[in-house]
Amino acid sequence: MSMFFKSPIDIEILLDSEESRKHVEVPTSVNSTNSRKESLPLVEDGETLKGIVTLRVREGKKVEHLGVKISVVGSIDMQKLGGAPSSSASKSSSASSNASNYSATDSKKRQVDQFLYLSYDLCPPGELQHSQSFPFVFKDLAKMYESYRGKNVDVSYYIKVTVTRKSTDISKIKKFWVYLYNDISKTPNNVTITKTGTKRITNDISEDETNDPANEDTRSKDDANDTSSSNDNKSKAAIEDKANAVAKPVKLDIGIDNCLHIEFEYVKSQYTLKDVIVGRIYFLLTRLRVKYMELSLITRESSGVKQNSVIIDTTAIRFEIMDGSPVKGETIPIRLFLGGYDLIPNMSCNYFTVKNYLSLVIIDEDGRRYFKQSEIVLYRTR
């Protein structure tokens, strides 16, 4: 910005002991190609948000204002609202929220929900003649969701300080990042929903993977709409006992007639983000000339209204687990440490869900890909 249009007041928001606070590196924009990252302070659920706001006035200038207000905002922003045209989406979003349509992170994304809005005045209307600091506190602030920055959806938290003036208001926001930790002893909230997905896969293995490989290929990335819809249908049907879910290993038996038949097993279906995925793949029949096999972890973000949801898959990990072509009877071990990767735990709210899938991909000598996805649940622990 040029000097002329420089705002007459500098607003600085500092959390208490921000320097020593843990920071999280977050890419500025998921969609944009430049991979600049910003470092945001980390705040936990229920943690009191405390800090100081400093307003600096330019040397020898006075600034009149109608009051200084501080607010903490948690919002869900979306770029596309599923199948519906974006205009209607924006309409609905403006209807649903009384706050401004401002999106903290991405100009393309529009706020669809503001699940957190707390605000109070820091100082009554008056005149600022010199720099002044105001401490602020939001006691035991409850945060419903984890911060998330996805392709289509963001969950963002920020503190906003607004100096109201007769002319344009001067405001400054400070983003912060929120982690929600699940207790190891009890299953996380969102598991109840995702567990049904796991069940689904076990049910319809044979039909699912015996498809023509060429079709598989095209389906792999983009076109996942129908699967998700069927997913939802079935999720209603299956209600499971949730205690068993963690301990139960994922076992699948898949194949293509007279061509490939494998059995694979992951020791469990739910993992913490620092966990290790351990498993094995047992080849019962291979007529394929396999070039290699890899395990990838796919994070699936689906957002929007149920029928018209936008689904975006991101491959978070690609991990080669086998080189060359095995013969009948071979067992290939799987061990994937998750701790080193930046993964997103499963999330769910009315507007979007984030789910994680393990995808086993076999690539044959001719470059054809055969894969099988199975859902796993990732959750954050301390």
Next chain:
Amino acid sequence: MSYSETVEQAISNIKQQTVLMQRSLNNKKLMDALKYTSTMLTELRNPKLLPKQYYELYIQIFDSLTILSAYLVENHSNGHHLAALYELVQYAGNVVPRLYLMITVGTSYLKIPNSPREEILRDMIEMCRGVQNPIRGLFLRYYLSQRTKQLLLPIEQKDSIEFNSQFIITNFIEMNKLWVRLQHQGPLRERDQRTKERKELQILVGSQLVRLSQIVDDNLTLYEEEILPILLEQIVQCRDVVCQEYLYDVICQVFPDEFHLKTLDALLDTSLQLNMEVSVTKIILTLCERLNGYIERIRQNQSEDNDQNPIKEDILERFWKHLLKLNDERPDLSIQELSGIILSIMNLSLIWYPTNIQNLNKLFGLVTQKCKDFGEERTQDSESFMVKLLTAHDLDGVKNYKKYFFDIITQCDSFQDLLSIQNSLSQMDVLTLIINCFLGNDTDKKSESQILISTKTQLERFLIILEPMITIKTLTPPPDKNTNEIKEYNAQLSREYLLSVHQEKLAKMCHFLIQNIDKTQFKTVESQLELLLMIKNVYHKGGKNIRFTYPTIVTNFWRMIRKCNIFKVKIPKRKQYYENLMKQIFKYISRCINDMFNNCGNVCMDLIYKLNLQSAALADQLSLVEISYDFFSEAFSVFEESLSDSRTQFQALIFMAQTLQKTRSLYKEDYYNQLIVRTTLHGSKLLKKEDQCRAVYVCSHLWWATEISSIGEEEGETTNFVRDGKRVLECLQRSLRAADSRMDNVESCELMVEILNVCLYYFVHGDEQTTHVGISYINGLIELIKNNLKSLRLEGEQRISEMNVNNGDSNNVNNSANGSIANKDKYVMGLDGTYIKLRNINNSSSAHIDFKIKDMNINDMIQIPVEHFDRTCEYIINQRDIDNRFKMVEL
């Protein structure tokens, strides 16, 4: 990350990354170092590399990783805990670099005291399953094996050997699977290429067994119960030829031989379950070699300790059973393979049980049966294998081939059976080899004594073995009218006419057999005679071949006659017996000669003639007058009836004269006179004048016996020499007439000089009254010669002048070319009328003998009698100093 296009690029990349890695390590930047290492390891993902290229990269990378490993161990306690690193490196996205890194870190961790060794080892070997590509997998597992070499569980730890061996076995099994799988990858047309590649890689798999043998050490129970069954099961299950052959070989080679002795049954039984294409021969051969090594070592130790024989098990029995089983289960096994196996087992038997020939007999029996089963299907190839088998080709077990063959021939019935069903070509090969062996020089006197024929059956067996060679037919003409073949056949036939290789061997063999008769068993001449007759009877089957072999037999008869004579003199009591025996033997000789006459016809008349004469001479020496006369008369009848060639006749007569001149016992009943008159008569009736001349002057000696000092005769002392000067003179005159009537001037002169020489001989040996060869006769002869020479010279000069006119130019050229006249060829004439060309006067050995020399100069020809006469004159002059009578000879 991707790998380089070419090997060169890859190598330079590896080098570069290694340098970067080392630099980072020096700066204590481990993360950077790991990054470079992983870049370097990416090269090992290249699927296009050939095994050799891959190995090159592997070696480089191994060295680089060694550097890394050393650093890791050093820095374990300051900051880089290896347990953490072990996890860290597993984030590598590609499986091959990941596992190399993991193994590098893991094995470094093993070096740290109190590290969870067992878990690390288990984990590493388990994770290696991730690489299923044969080449990459093999090298990865080889890397694991190399890295863990010194780092398996320590021996002190409980069950460590079991764990360690299990570890290696697991690795081995996986490697073997990968190795076998390599064969079945890629297009079918590259199969051979892949087999070649696999052979290049085999050492990687084999190295696991070597490691295993080091771990097992001398723990037989572990080996027998835990390891070997697993290994064998793997080998059987993979059903792969290359693998089965190689691994069997490796097992046989790397584990101690006493293990093999204990586990022989398992090894042998398993070998039956292998792929049909696997060469069973090779396996058995290796096994046998190892066992042989064992027994030899044991024996060496034993000779030091003087211990009892440690071998209790009957190894051969096991092999025999195996062989029978093999024969049952694999009736399709080719003769080649079987003979190879038998050969190995024979060797084993010879080394383990050198005295047990019956084992060999059994083996030969089996092969015989097999050959009969195969019948006509036997191929040409198998013949050479049978020859090897029958001649025990190159067997270490045979310390002394003479002894071996002797034992085989005298004790193995099956050997003969087997030999008899071979085709004649291989039979000849085998027999030639055996005979050569017997006839070969052997400096070892001890073994010589062992080869003695002590029973008739032994000789019989020998003769049966030899029979195919005895009865072999001379060449049959080829059926085709192919000119080449016929030409070859004719060439061979003419060679056969002169000499037969096989029959020559037989003749020598006859001598060998007679010499090796055990004299303690066959004391009397009669008993030995019996053996000789056996040989004769068998050799008789040879038909025309006897012309080659009978002379040997006859010679042996002669030898026996001599022996009899010695006994006769020594034991006067049995004089009559020995005389009868001698007579009997002479009759056998006569029979032999008759057989030759009847069977061979004209081919060997000369030989028969000579054998007759020789026998006659022998009989004469033993004073068996009648017998001698009979042989002489036989010789005459052969001469008269069958010797038609004039030159042969001349030679035969000379031989007859020589023999007769030495006889002493024929004077009775006027036999001698009859014979010599007949000889001379034949001589004078020869076709050519020069032959007549020479034969007659040689015959003149028949009337002038000379001393034979070996029977005690001495000139001047002995008075009863048969000497008749008149007859001598008659002969000389007859001879001179013949010489005179020879039209060739040169030859005529030469003959006269020769006669002069004979005359001088008589002149020296007797006075004029007894010999009737006096001064006047000699002088007359000299005069005659001189006249003849004069006219000869005249002829010569004329010719030379003619030649000079005609060929002046060429002569000049010749002269200038030759340079020295000293080197000029010189000619003399032989007693049979041949011209002998002496190439160089100094070196008379290089003489060229011919009846006619084409390029002979007339002048040279003239020189022959001239020079001869000069030499005679010189002799006369020299004699003048000793003998006054010579002064009267006019020159």
